[in-house]
Amino acid sequence: MNVTCKDRERIFEDGTAAEWAALAAHAAACATCTEEIRTWQSLSVAAKELRDYSPIPGLWSRIERALIEQDGRKARRPEGKWWFSFLPNVSLGWQTAVAGAFALILTASVTWIISRPVRDPGKQDPLLKNAALKEVESAESAYKKAIDKLAAEAKPQLDTPATPLLASYHEKLLVLDSAIADLRAQGGLNPSNAQLRYQLLAMYQEKQRTLEEVLGAGK
Amino acid sequence: MGTMGLALPWKTRITSALHEPAAIGRWETRVGPSEHLTGGPAQAGAKPANEDAALAAACRAGDLRAYERLYVLHGARMKNLARNVLGSAADAEDAVQETFLKVQRSIASFRGQSSFVTWTYRILINTCYDARRSRLRKKEVTTDDDSEETPRREPRAPGAHPSLRIALVRALEKLTRHQRDVFLLYEVEGFRHAEIAGMLEISEAASKNTLFQAKKNLREMLEPPRSSAG
Numbered sequence: 001m002n003v004t005c006k007d008r009e010r011i012f013e014d015g016t017a018a019e020w021a022a023l024a025a026h027a028a029a030c031a032t033c034t035e036e037i038r039t040w041q042s043l044s045v046a047a048k049e050l051r052d053y054s055p056i057p058g059l060w061s062r063i064e065r066a067l068i069e070q071d072g073r074k075a076r077r078p079e080g081k082w083w084f085s086f087l088p089n090v091s092l093g094w095q096t097a098v099a100g101a102f103a104l105i106l107t108a109s110v111t112w113i114i115s116r117p118v119r120d121p122g123k124q125d126p127l128l129k130n131a132a133l134k135e136v137e138s139a140e141s142a143y144k145k146a147i148d149k150l151a152a153e154a155k156p157q158l159d160t161p162a163t164p165l166l167a168s169y170h171e172k173l174l175v176l177d178s179a180i181a182d183l184r185a186q187g188g189l190n191p192s193n194a195q196l197r198y199q200l201l202a203m204y205q206e207k208q209r210t211l212e213e214v215l216g217a218g219k
Numbered sequence: 220m221g222t223m224g225l226a227l228p229w230k231t232r233i234t235s236a237l238h239e240p241a242a243i244g245r246w247e248t249r250v251g252p253s254e255h256l257t258g259g260p261a262q263a264g265a266k267p268a269n270e271d272a273a274l275a276a277a278c279r280a281g282d283l284r285a286y287e288r289l290y291v292l293h294g295a296r297m298k299n300l301a302r303n304v305l306g307s308a309a310d311a312e313d314a315v316q317e318t319f320l321k322v323q324r325s326i327a328s329f330r331g332q333s334s335f336v337t338w339t340y341r342i343l344i345n346t347c348y349d350a351r352r353s354r355l356r357k358k359e360v361t362t363d364d365d366s367e368e369t370p371r372r373e374p375r376a377p378g379a380h381p382s383l384r385i386a387l388v389r390a391l392e393k394l395t396r397h398q399r400d401v402f403l404l405y406e407v408e409g410f411r412h413a414e415i416a417g418m419l420e421i422s423e424a425a426s427k428n429t430l431f432q433a434k435k436n437l438r439e440m441l442e443p444p445r446s447s448a449g
């Protein structure tokens with residue numbers, strides 16, 4: 001193989017072993033290439049100055065404790081998923097079918113909750129008294145906080161669902177989010193409407209349980 | 220490009236090494252960098268694929284010993300990479316810990332499209348840049364380098380050449396994030412382009428080209444000013 005000075009940069013970028021050998025042979029009679037090769041190679045030598053693999057006292061014990069703690073937190077979560085625990089042992093086709101049916105039932109139940117007749121809110125629905133309204137609001141805010149935290153933890157699994165089951169949970173959460181948005185919009189018009197507020201609380205509760213199941217399913 | 224070396228104090232060392240034909244043989248055939256890791260941490264690709272898969276399966280099953288094995292094989296290198304990205308040993312240790320926790324949390328979603336170790340390093344790199352960004356937000360400092368913070372640098376292991384390291388560290392901070400990542404992964408940590416491609420989710424050709432651009436930029440930054448007499 002015959003290489004010249006013009007081939008040097010290309011070989012630096014993506015040269016084969018044979019091309020490097022040919023460049024080295026050429027450099028034996030070319031001062032410019034000898035120097036360029038040396039400069040190029042000196043960067044690799046310099047890089048080794050950034051390498052320090054000395055032992056790190058205590059780091060593994062710290063990581064181990066954190067892993068055990070995280071695992072413990074996961075185990076302490078309410079187990080709402082026992083009836084799905086057989087899924088990892090069945091075929092992907094069955095998982096898809098079961099998850100599909102599951103999603104359908106969930107969507108139907110969410111639709112049922114939000115479509116129950118809401119009678120004239122001003123007349124027939126009991127209005128929340130100030131104290132009760134505060135209680136409901138504080139419960140809502142507690143749910144929202146818990147949900148935000150769970151949603152952040154479950155995000156990686158929901159963004160790229162690894163199983164059909166997780167994908168169906170994702171769909172269920174989308175349905176719940178849209179129901180929550182509807183109820184909040186209605187509640188905003190009449191904050192003391194008890195039926196709306198309790199429906200909203202039920203939705204938050206359902207979303208929290210679903211997120212916990214997502215985290216459980218990812219285990 | 221002139222016929223001059225880098226303006227660095229270690230030039231004489233390199234010069235003498237390259238007079239030996241054997242030294243030329245070392246770099247010209249460098250397909251994989253494992254030779255410079257002898258005695259150091261394991262290569263991501265040096266272990267058979269089935270060992271990688273077994274490690275992933277054991278981690279998925281929640282076996283703590285598997286995580287310990289991952290740490291024994293890669294902990295030191297993970298911390299070294301994190302320290303070079305973050306510029307602080309304490310932040311690097313936090314990033315390694317956070318990476319292990321993320322692996323534990325999301326191992327169920329690992330589908331084996333890349334090797335388990337490659338996937339772990341991908342999480343580490345993302346964790347490091349998340350940490351850089353959050354540090355930046357906290358300090359509310361703006362820089363013109365990819366909107367990222369210039370890491371703090373700490374004194375390191377005895378035996379290192381301080382002026383060489385400082386010069387290189389400064390130059391690395393002026394590279395783009397991708398160039399810095401590829402340079403650190405290939406030249407410092409000794410990963411192969413195929414492995415880097417998996418970690419950074421780029422093609423192998425892009426990894427090679429990025430390394431080339433990184434080294435070209437570093438060469439320019441570290442070269443002594445040219446004399447006008449040429």
Ligand SMILES: [Zn+2]
Nearest residue numbers: 004005030033
């Ligand atoms: Zn030449």
